[in-house]
Amino acid sequence: MSHAIAHADDGVIVARGLRRVFKTRQGEVEAVAGVDLTIPRGGIFGFLGPNGAGKTTTLRMLSTLLPPTGGQATVAGADLLHQPALVRERIGYVGQAGGTDRQVSGRSELVFQGRVYGMSKQEARLRAQELLETVDLVEAADRQTGTYSGGQRRRLDIALGLVHRPQLLFLDEPTTGLDPQSRAHLWDEVRRLRETGVSVFLTTHYLDEADVLCDDLAIIDHGRIVATGTPEQLKRQVAGDVITLGVGAGVSQARALLSGQTFVREIGDDEEVEEGQIRLYVDRGEEAMPAILRMLDGAQVGLQTISMTRPSLDDVFLRQTGRSLRDQAA
């Protein structure tokens, strides 16, 4: 089966049937088993999955570090298999380990990186200073990176990935091991990239990160994409919203009224809730609530309490992979 490669303008990444097989002593392991992705330009794309699901392998293939066993892709408008050099010029990559030498100062690393991308000494120095200001590292610039805090080192890593003004930046688990404050700081940094038009592809196993930071998500498990969409879409796919009503003695009357409504996907069993309560599963809670209020009011059912909860990405993950990501976040 051959896939026609999509036109480059369709997205900053268009991958079709991307595969990677590793040979181990136990035999062949298919780490990535045919991944199709179309990632729009200019957004923050999150790649979610448990450890060993194929996240990092996919990222390494898309960033030219690992040759795919099969499939094809266009990355930043260049053909991954036939123009890897062009891909490298257009992407930035920040690995899990970072990639700075402990004995080199942040400024020297940035200047060196600029020179690697063909800048003159003068250009590289100017660009280094500009980036140091952007990521708020001016004070630490001339210290060895070994003295940096985790958050400082991460910001330097990102600056290194941006030296040549790439169209697309890959971030492999950018906030793993950071304290909450540094994480928040880094999220701001990533959002700022989006504002400057850089597309971001990041892997994470933090659901809150995927939820608040990413415009689009894909969930990968056992080397396959099991779900894609915006965080909102994914959450809706799974459960919709949950509305809990406290109606006291009016339970059976309310049940009868609500069971015929199209916006109600499902009415929960009595065992799920306390006595005098009803649980409703609806597609759009914010639209269902006023309708419920009007209906119960019109039928003179006394409504004592009403509450709505939204499904979390963890619910999505649980549904798609049969596992809770929260249990394995290490």
Added chain:
Amino acid sequence: MRTLRDTWLVFGRYLGLFLRNPAWVAVGIIQPLLYLILFAPLLKSLAAMPGFPPGGAYNVFVPGLLVQLGLFGAASVGFSLISELRAGVVERMRVTPISRFALLMGRALRDIFTLLIQTLIIIGLSLPFGLSLHPLGLLVILALVALIGMLFASISYTLALWLKSEDAFAPLTFTATLPLLLLSGVLLPLTLAPAWLRGIADANPLNYAVLAGRAVFNDNLGDVNVIKGVAIMAVLAVLAVATATRSFSRAVS
């Protein structure tokens, strides 16, 4: 052009790292001194023994010492690459358009640079003790040491990229370099060895480097051993560089 420029950049980075670390500079200078001070005096009395090659103790010993320095100095360079692999430095470089050949050559040239400085120190310090060397011979010796450095640095980097762990790299390197060293007549000339040992030593390419070095120090620049030793080292160095360059462009994990 790009390759040359990249090589220069990588060379500059690692030379800077080396010079920034005074401990390494000190070790680089003290090591050859220790050989000269603690080992060379033993040879004075040995030189009188039957079977000892002609040319005086220092002219026999120093060429071997230089080959040994090249072997040990270059074979251990992989250690630094392993820690760089772990820190993600190699990956960071590999995702840029930098030439893969430059990633190897810049490092190897830095290693050769320190070897040549050490060589000059050893030769300079041995001159008062009776070492003699023709200026043209000095150039040949420097070329020979550079080729040995290139050969073993490339092998060392290839192994480091392959093994990725000091725990595997250290024993393999030490086990592999020891027979190479013993069978090269570096410490004592193989003219003293029994026939069977000499037979095995004939298969050791390093042996020819030592023979070439001794011929140069004996003022026999026209000796066939000189061209033979240099040629063997050059061919092997080219093969090792090609292999190591491929390792740098291949996947690292």
